[in-house]
Amino acid sequence: MTIVTWTKPVRRRINSRYVETGQRAPLKVHVSLDGVRTMCGHDIPDHAAVTATTADWHLHTNCYNCAYRLWPTHAPDGYICPSDSHDFPIRRKPPVHTGPPCPKCGEQHPLNETIPPCALNPPSQRPADQGRCSLGACESTALALRHANPELQLDLPGILTTHCHHCGHEVCTTCQTRPVDRIRQLCEPCRQLDGTAIPS
Structure with a gap:
């Protein structure tokens, strides 16, 4: 050139x-x-x-x-395409920091990757009547992901703990299984435990 x-x-x-x-x-x-x-x-x-x-x-x-x-x-490897006429000289991509080999696939995933691509995405078992799950069937999206991927230590954002993965309704953010009336509310048993209950 x-x-x-x-x-x-x-x-x-x-x-x-x-x-x-x-x-x-x-x-x-x-x-x-x-x-x-x-x-x-x-x-x-x-x-x-x-x-x-x-x-x-x-x-x-x-x-x-x-x-x-x-x-x-x-395109040169390791560089970012300029976004406008002021984006010069052309910048390098920031380094990607990876963690240890994944126990599931052996790859080293980026540390800022919340859910690695090898993680199983559990299917949503939505109730037929589109209402709440039957008693005891609710689980947050975070809990469903952990149950589907027990070998992974997932560091998931708090927003995944607020709603049931299946029916979509609000669940207690502590146990992540019992239904509540509004987002980020504790169920009565967890409130009695003063927020010390830990999801299994």
């Missing part, structure tokens, strides 16, 4: 006319595949300067349209 740039005359307004100052201002640094046109559609002028011939185009260009059009087929 060819990295090219060129300049344009600097003009200054004097009264009602623009006159050239004799100076030239640099333009964007473009990328060309054929040395004739840039990826953003400009014909390369004769006075253009070739600054590099390299496959590492992303280290040189500051033209958003060139980068955007090259990205689908020539």
Whole structure:
């Protein structure tokens, strides 16, 4: 790939006319595949300067349209596609921190991944009448995931403890099995235990 740039005359307004100052201002640094046109559609002028011939185009260009059009087929590994004309130089992706090998699949999942892709997603057994589950059948989504994946130590967000995985109604956020009337409410047995009950 060819990295090219060129300049344009600097003009200054004097009264009602623009006159050239004799100076030239640099333009964007473009990328060309054929040395004739840039990826953003400009014909390369004769006075253009070739600054590099390299496959590492992303280290040189500051033209958003060139980068955007090259990205689908020539995206550099480990870099983030610029989002606008101010997103230069092109940035590296942040490092992904992984945990120890997963006891289920052996892969090292990213630490910020709440539910690893190898986790089984338990089916929802919704009651036929679309109402609440029968007594004792409710379980939060967090509890259903843990029961379906006993070998995984899942660090799940609290929002997954508030509703039944099957009927969708509110459950106690402590035991995660008994129905309650509103979100983040404790059932009577858990309230009597002063919030010390731990889901099995």
